[in-house]
Amino acid sequence: MSDDLFSLNDKVVVVTGGFGQIGKELCGSFLGRGAKVVIWGRRQISDAQLADAFGEAVDRVAAYSVDIAKKASIVEVFEKTREAWGVPHVLVNNAGIDTQPSAPPEVSGPFEEFPEAVWRDVIDVNLTGTFLCCQIVGGAMAQAGRGSIINMGSIYGILSPVQDIYAYKLKKTGRAFTKPVAYSASKSGLYNLTRYLATYWGRKGVRVNILTASGVFREDQDKEFQENYCARMPIGRMARPSEYNGAMIFLASDASVYMTGANLVVDGGWSAW
Ligand SMILES: NC(=O)c1ccc[n+]([C@@H]2O[C@H](COP(=O)([O-])OP(=O)(O)OC[C@H]3O[C@@H](n4cnc5c(N)ncnc54)[C@H](O)[C@@H]3O)[C@@H](O)[C@H]2O)c1
Numbered sequence: 001m002s003d004d005l006f007s008l009n010d011k012v013v014v015v016t017g018g019f020g021q022i023g024k025e026l027c028g029s030f031l032g033r034g035a036k037v038v039i040w041g042r043r044q045i046s047d048a049q050l051a052d053a054f055g056e057a058v059d060r061v062a063a064y065s066v067d068i069a070k071k072a073s074i075v076e077v078f079e080k081t082r083e084a085w086g087v088p089h090v091l092v093n094n095a096g097i098d099t100q101p102s103a104p105p106e107v108s109g110p111f112e113e114f115p116e117a118v119w120r121d122v123i124d125v126n127l128t129g130t131f132l133c134c135q136i137v138g139g140a141m142a143q144a145g146r147g148s149i150i151n152m153g154s155i156y157g158i159l160s161p162v163q164d165i166y167a168y169k170l171k172k173t174g175r176a177f178t179k180p181v182a183y184s185a186s187k188s189g190l191y192n193l194t195r196y197l198a199t200y201w202g203r204k205g206v207r208v209n210i211l212t213a214s215g216v217f218r219e220d221q222d223k224e225f226q227e228n229y230c231a232r233m234p235i236g237r238m239a240r241p242s243e244y245n246g247a248m249i250f251l252a253s254d255a256s257v258y259m260t261g262a263n264l265v266v267d268g269g270w271s272a273w
Pocket of ligand 1: 016017018019020021022023040041042043066067068069093094095096097098125129152153154155213214215216217
């Protein structure tokens with residue numbers, strides 16, 4: 001049976017933060033569906049690293065270093081991308097920054113003391129960076145009359161973090177950890193950016209959707225954090241980094257051609273309570 005519905009053959013897919021934990025998995029799966037993949041990441045990635053990550057598909061991968069919080073930087077990599085492979089068909093706004101339970105006290109203390117500078121940094125990358133990528137890439141997509149944009153949301157952007165999950169930190173370190181507000185507020189803004197652009201570009205052939213993800217397992221997380229998180233998670237475990245691939249391929253491909261302005265929740269049931 002043909003699988004054309006989910007094909008990304010010859011489609012140019014930009015993935016911001018495409019060499020991070022989730023991003024690398026997404027890039028691999030887009031390549032597996034026939035796409036050409038352009039990684040826009042903070043770090044410069046060498047040819048050897050790309051070959052190591054993507055094997056024989058590496059001739060369909062390009063990687064450019066960019067700071068998505070800076071418009072001029074995005075314009076520069078957008079021009080390189082367009083020169084190499086034309087206006088992208090798909091943009092995945094995956095780059096983001098978050099505060100881990102291992103974060104130092106100055107960024108994980110009480111809300112009342114959360115530093116304004118850190119708030120601004122997180123908003124700059126997660127929200128303004130996504131806005132800028134949409135403006136530059138989405139604008140060109142609208143002119144071309146086609147495109148699919150997928151923003152990376154989070155359960156912490158639709159719901160408040162459950163602070164109890166981090167309560168073990170007080171016993172363990174003698175200091176309370178508060179999951180900061182900036183990540184939640186920045187991710188939350190993406191939901192209406194998505195809906196706004198879906199209606200704005202609805203008749204120009206550019207679809208805009210958001211995927212809501214939940215926590216991904218990492219070896220270096222505190223065991224207490226993992227246990228508390230999984231106890232709250234209906235499916236009983238954290239996500240594997242590859243477990244967003246299926247939903248992303250769906251949103252990127254023609255399989256979701258009548259879908260725009262939507263929130264696709266892939267969260268192990270977290271938001272179902
Ligand atoms: N890992 C999780 O538990 C989880 C859960 C829900 C949502 N998410 C979201 O998924 C996305 C990917 O997360 P991840 O866990 O793979 O994170 P990660 O830290 O492994 O990767 C993030 C990538 O974004 C890039 N980046 C950061 N700032 C940038 C900037 N200014 N310009 C360009 N690139 C920049 C980094 O270089 C990195 O490659 C993020 O948007 C995150 O908020 C992650």
